Amino acid sequence: MSRFSRRSEKLDHLTDLIGSMESVVVAFSGGVDSTFLLKAALLSGVKCLAVTAVSPTMPQHDHINAMEMIKMLGAGHLLIERSELESPDFAKNPRDRCFYCKDQLFERLKEIALSKGYRFVLDGSNLDDLGDWRPGRKAALKHGVRSPLIEAGLGKEDVRRLSEELKLPTWNKPSSPCLSSRFPYGTAITLEGLRQVDAAESFLRSLGFAELRVRYHKESARIELGEAEIPRMLDATIRAEVNTYMKSLGFKYISLDLEGFRSGRLNN
Secondary structure, rough: OOHHHHHHHHHHHHHHHHHHHEEEEEEOOOOOHHHHHHHHHHHHOEEEEEEEEEEEOOOOOHHHHHHHHHHHHHHOOOEOOOOOHHHHHOOOOOOHHHHHHHHHHHHHHHHHHHHHHOOOEEEOOOHHHHHHOOOOOHHHHHHHOHHHHHHHOOOOOHHHHHHHHHHHHHOOOOOOOOHHHOOOOOOOHHHHHHHHHHHHHHHHHHHOOOOEEEEEEEEEEEEEOOOOHHHHHHHHHHHHHHHHHHHHOOOEEEEEEOOOOOOOOOHH
């Protein structure tokens, strides 16, 4: 049996699983997992509504990308606004910060599903997420949110390969967690800090950097880049341009992490 056939069987299994749910609300961010999940839901023929929650913790480029993906997929869509900062438990930034974020989100999505006649709320968690620090999973279980990618036994590599097979432009998109992940646990999350980080990362992308994070350390910004992109940042002209812009945002000290980019580093 060819690899293509095995992958198609996995997709068929997923669409059959979702199809058995009759009607679903999909938590949609426009990332790799939620875009693939939404596409699978549409292929299953189930009654489906995608809901995107916009908040200060969502990078601006992710919002734009989510709107582009919805237009491409042609799914029914609802845009809602929320602010996790209204929760003191979230803003204090404890290690289980993500629980308070997802708890608020899933409660809202359940209300939407109930009011509009949808049976289930779905999220894009995949099998690999079970091996990482994911307090949001506790919130999903609390609210009865289903995770079809996990139920179908699909990990991140499966999702990317199947996304490529379906010609989804997100198949090789870098991961893009919410901006609060740039704050070390215990450092209070503020609207000003979120805006600083979002602007800083948007600027770096405008210079052509792709795999990156700007970690927030109050007066300091620590830049993480993919190893292949570090030499370019060491160019004197680029360094000066980045330094000037970062200081205009209010950062006093700007550093480049020589270990390079690593997703989830602040979980350690």
